[in-house]
Structures are given as structure tokens and as C-alpha cells.
Amino acid sequence: MSREGKVAYLSQNSMARRTRSSRAWHFVLSGVRREVDSRAVALATGARGWGYDSDGQHSDSDSEPEFSSLSPSIPSAIPVTGESYCNCENQSEAPYCSSLHALHRVKDCQCGEEDEYFDWVWDDLNKSTATLLTCDNRKVNFHMEYSCGTAAIRGNKELADGQHFWEIKMTSPVYGTDMMVGIGTSDVNLDKYRHTFCSLLGKDEDSWGLSYTGLLHHKGDKTNFSSRFGQGSIIGVHLDTWHGTLTFFKNRKCIGVAATKLQNKKFYPMVCSTAAKSSMKVIRSCASCTSLQYLCCYRLRQLLPDYVDTLEVLPLPPGLKQVLHNKLGWVLSMNYSTLKPSSSSSGSDSDSSCGSDAEACQRKRCRRT
Numbered sequence: 001m002s003r004e005g006k007v008a009y010l011s012q013n014s015m016a017r018r019t020r021s022s023r024a025w026h027f028v029l030s031g032v033r034r035e036v037d038s039r040a041v042a043l044a045t046g047a048r049g050w051g052y053d054s055d056g057q058h059s060d061s062d063s064e065p066e067f068s069s070l071s072p073s074i075p076s077a078i079p080v081t082g083e084s085y086c087n088c089e090n091q092s093e094a095p096y097c098s099s100l101h102a103l104h105r106v107k108d109c110q111c112g113e114e115d116e117y118f119d120w121v122w123d124d125l126n127k128s129t130a131t132l133l134t135c136d137n138r139k140v141n142f143h144m145e146y147s148c149g150t151a152a153i154r155g156n157k158e159l160a161d162g163q164h165f166w167e168i169k170m171t172s173p174v175y176g177t178d179m180m181v182g183i184g185t186s187d188v189n190l191d192k193y194r195h196t197f198c199s200l201l202g203k204d205e206d207s208w209g210l211s212y213t214g215l216l217h218h219k220g221d222k223t224n225f226s227s228r229f230g231q232g233s234i235i236g237v238h239l240d241t242w243h244g245t246l247t248f249f250k251n252r253k254c255i256g257v258a259a260t261k262l263q264n265k266k267f268y269p270m271v272c273s274t275a276a277k278s279s280m281k282v283i284r285s286c287a288s289c290t291s292l293q294y295l296c297c298y299r300l301r302q303l304l305p306d307y308v309d310t311l312e313v314l315p316l317p318p319g320l321k322q323v324l325h326n327k328l329g330w331v332l333s334m335n336y337s338t339l340k341p342s343s344s345s346s347g348s349d350s351d352s353s354c355g356s357d358a359e360a361c362q363r364k365r366c367r368r369t
Contacts, residue, residue, distance in 0.1 A: 052290045079173035080212060084232025085251040086111035112169065112234050112252075112283060119285040120157035120166075120269070127153035128191045139171065139281040142273040147176070150193040152272035154184065154286070163294060164239040165330050166269055167249075167284040174230040176213045176275030181235045182209035182217075183246065183267040190270075200272040201212045207270065208259055210235065210248050218260055226255040234283065238334070239267060242290035253335045286330040296325065297331045309333050 018139030088109045121137040128151035132141040142151045155166075168181045177197040193200055201209025202217025209217045216225035229235060229250055236249030244263040248255040271280050288294055297310075304310045310332040311321050324332065 010291065024306070077175060079169055079175040080228050080230030081227060083230040083251075084109075086232060087170075087233040088232065092239075093207050109171075109232060111232075112167075115280075115284045115286075118282060119164075119287045120155040121282060121285070123156035123268075126156075126190065126268075127151075130192055130194060135281065138283075139279060140271065141277075141279045143276045143278065147197075147274055147276040147278070149195040150177075150198050150272055150274045152188075152190040152200050152270060154188075154190065155269040155282075157164070157268075158186075159183070159239055159241065159269065159287075160265070161241050162287055162289045163242070163331075164287060165236065165284070165286045165334070166282060167236045167252075168232050169281045169283045170212075170229065170233045172229050172231060172275075172277065172279040172283045174233070174278070176273070176278070179212045179271075179273045179278060179280075180209040181237065181248075181271050181280075183206060183237070183239060184270045185265065185267060186206070188270065190272075197274045201270055207268075208246060209272070210258070212254075218259065225258065226250060236284075236334075237269065240290075241265075249334070252333075285328065288328060288331075294328060297328045301332050301334060302336060305336060 021062070073284070086109060088111060118138065122133055122140050124133055124137060127133075130143050130147070130149070130151040131153050132144055133139065134141060137156070140153050155221075170179070178199040178346050180199060180201045182201040184201060184226060187206045188201075188204070190200075199209060199211055199215075199217050199222075201207045202222075203220055205219050207218070210225065211222075214224065214226045214228045215222045226248070227250070234249075234251050236245040236252060238249070239262070244261050245257050246259040246262060247257050269285075273280070300314070301310050302323060306315060307313055309329075311325055311329070314321070316324075
């Protein structure tokens, strides 16, 4: 190759390297600008100096669009605070830290975890790949290092005929595209959206899901249902297969009836999350048949709603109190006074009243039997 040819060749290589280098710097600078913009949004929302690592949720490019008309805008990187069941310092207010992962090293609060027997736990054979079970399969940990989609899991027992009540405690910061509690049939594909950020529960007709944003999801539709929940919140679920109703509770106060006409269907308890290093824990799972004993305890609880435990004020022998506590203590301690009216759209299965329609349904079915 002549001297002129070598000079031309080296000149072309130099220009190519300069072009690639400029592209790389442009990519880096655009990432810095996006990070600065996200921090500006966090500061505008009143966050107390939160800093976030880059190994959380990589992107929300596949996420579902937010509906501002349905729910207040919640920044996906800002964990929800102030919605805890207890007043523990690490639950009620987010401490300042330089990294979101520091919160996951805080020791879990044990408030509200009185039960020792559990009717079901999480199923190690029916879960997404991005999950890890601990605490005797009662605690599910999602996306242990980083999140690239949606992970879900279901309980290890089908909820057959009768009464089923369980409580899920949020044991980590609650943030991201969605973290949900709900039910679904065996047809729900728990690993379908492992590479997509979405609200998995309620995307089809086989599942119902309550989002941490307060939206109720079913058949792809979203309905305003409750206030949001965050770390330390306890979400209760009551599935009444006899009357065909699904009722949600927040911090042991009724939110509302989310669905009706669920008779003759087989469901599993389910949860899902898109948030990196998030976790949820089963702190109660109970079941009983729909007997006259259950209906009487349910009615007693409605007549004496102001007491923490109805058994405390009933003039019953100690032995009978103990039997009722062991078998139906969850019924006699449920709070059916509505926490906050939900604004359900017309044609929805949800209902803002926990007591009125459910009680009318109870009376109607009792007369028939």
C-alpha cells in the first residue's frame, strides 16, 4: 500500500473511532440527564433525600400507562410510607439513606403476627423464577438482585368450598410499577410477564388483584377501590365461596367487597411484584366450613363491632371461648366497619360497603337454609 493509501486508511479509522466515541458519550450524558430528571421529580414530591442504585427496576418501557384520572400519580421510584399497621419507626416513616437496599436490611417488624397455625403457605412449585421463599415458605422475596419484569406466586392449597381468610404483610418498601394482592385460578400463568413490567393480577378474567396504588384490577379494567398501601401495611382477604364474595381489608379494617358471584369457582391466593428486592409475608391463613356456628359468629361480630375481640364481652364458659377462638377466632376479630368509601364505576363487581350487601346476602341465604 502506498504512503498516501496508508494515510487515508488511518484517517478513516480515526474518524470511525471518533464517531463511536461521541455516540458513547452521548449515551452516557443522556443517562445522566435522565437520572437528574428523576431526582428532580423525587425532590418535587417531598422525598427526604432518597438515593437509588441503578440495579433496581431497569426500565418501565414495557409498563402499562398510568391513569391519572383513576389514581393520584405515584412516582415508581418513591416507596409508599405512612400506611403501616403499626407505629414502629422503621415502618411509619422512611429513614434517610443513600441507597434503597439499606431498607431491606432493617429487621422485619413482628406486629400483627400472632398466629402459629397456617392453613396454607406459598407454593414452591408454582411461582415465577424471580422469587425466593423463606420463613417456612410464608415469606416470598421478589427479584433478589434486580428486576426485569413481573414475578408472581400462589398458595399451595386450592381454596375449596367454605370460608377463607388470609393476611399479607408488606415487609419491604412498596414501589415500582405494581405490587399486588389477590386471587386467581390455576389458569393464571405466573411466569408469563417475567420480562414485562405490568399489573399481572387482574389482567384477565381468571384473576382479581388489589394494587398498592389503590386500584382494583379485573379483566384488564381498573377501578378506584381504596387508599394506597405501603411497607408495614397488612392486607386481608376474605373469600366467601358460599355467598360468592371477595372482600379486602387494610390494616384489619374493611375496604369493601371487590367481587360477587364467585360460587363454583376454584381459586388460589396470589401476589405479584415488579419491585427489586421486595417481599411479602403470610401472617394469617384460616379456613372453615360455612356452618351455623360460623354464621352465628359472623352475626355476633356485626352486632359488636367496637370490640377488638367479640369473645372478650360474651358471657361464655372459658372452655367454649377457647374452642371458638381456635376455630373461628378470625371471624370474631374482623372489623367490618368501612375504612374508606370506594368510588366504583358502574357495571363493576366491586362494592364500597362491607356490611350492607354482605349482611343482606347472609340473611337471604340463611332463610333458604
